[in-house]
Amino acid sequence: MNQPRGLADGLRLPAVALPLGLYVLLRGLDAPVLKRLQELGLQHQVNGENPISFCNVFFFAQLVVGVAALLGGRRQVGPALAALTTPQRWLLATDTLLGRFLAPVAYFTALQSLSVISQTLLFALVLPLSALLARALLAEPLPRAFLPSLVLISAGLLLPQLAATTSPGPMDDPSGLVWALLAVLAFSAAALTGRRIAAAGIPPVLSVGVGSLVSALVFAVLAVILYGPGHFLLLRLWWVVGVILIYALSLSLGSELALRHAYRHAGVATVSLWGSLTIAVAVLAAALLLGEPLDAATVAGVLLLLAGVGLARRRPLPFPGGRGDHL
DSSP, X not given: OOOOHXXXXXXXXXXXXXXXXXXXHHHHHHHHXXXXXXXXXXXXXXXXXXXXXXXXXXXXXXXXXXXXXXXTTGGGHHHHHHHOOHHHHHHHHHHHHIIIIXXXXXXXXXXXXXXXXXXXXXXXXXXXXXXXXXXXXXXXXXXXXHHHHHHHHHHHHXXXXXXXXXXXXTTOOHHHHHHHHHHHHHHHHHHHHXXXXXXXXXXXXXXXXXXXXXXXXXXHXXXXXHHOTHHHHSOOHHHIIIIIIIIIIIIIIHHHHHHHHHHHHSOXXXXXXXXXXXXXXXXXXXXXXXXXXXXXXXXXXXXXXXXXXXXXXXXXXXXXXXXXXXX
């Protein structure tokens, strides 16, 4: 006998609460922790260079995610690869390039020039841009409340900037804005490739497992070319704990596993809606952990952003949540 939809949703709430809350916390801490690691690297340079680079950070982050994704389905890799058509192979390559290389590099570089709060607010643009790209390229309908949500998101972005015109933040730099917008574009485009991958039925062992391992290999090669093998060998305790244990294992892998578990108990719309709270977690963590200013205009901007994102997510999005929904 089928249960009423409302009752079934209510029964799923306790099961989804823990993984969803864990995802919100870990994803929200991503930018503040990465920013703190960048600062520590500047304070403890090795041979005059910051030991925290996008190469070694994302090498370990992508490595642990890729290995974890392959552990349960490594026997499926060969048959799944053999079953791929040529267009599907290009689709996976494009998704890896956008979502696992270009977007993280731009995200990391932007964070070097922007405050965590500024970057977090800017990344709210991923939602409307993804919807617009899905409409233009995949002919998918926009959410019913797209226009008012876009107005609220724009107001939430502009309010703190207008309030800061008389006293701009010391950590913000114009180059960081360019990198942030590039990251937003890459994450938004990756949402579309992720949507097409899901529609094609390509298993996560390929899209996540193999894709992450390939990008990890690219980051390792770049690290050797740009910095030499000493970039990995001259490790210190704070580096190992910060990069491998906290960022790679806890934040990257932890948020990925929590998100997957949440999707087992709730739909995309529910997970995406509550996932918007990562904005508030990131802003609050930046204020508490990094001492970034949290004034009334910023608080009001965050509230407007949450309202706009929540309004857009009252109906299922035209793309699945997850990596492309990097809020």
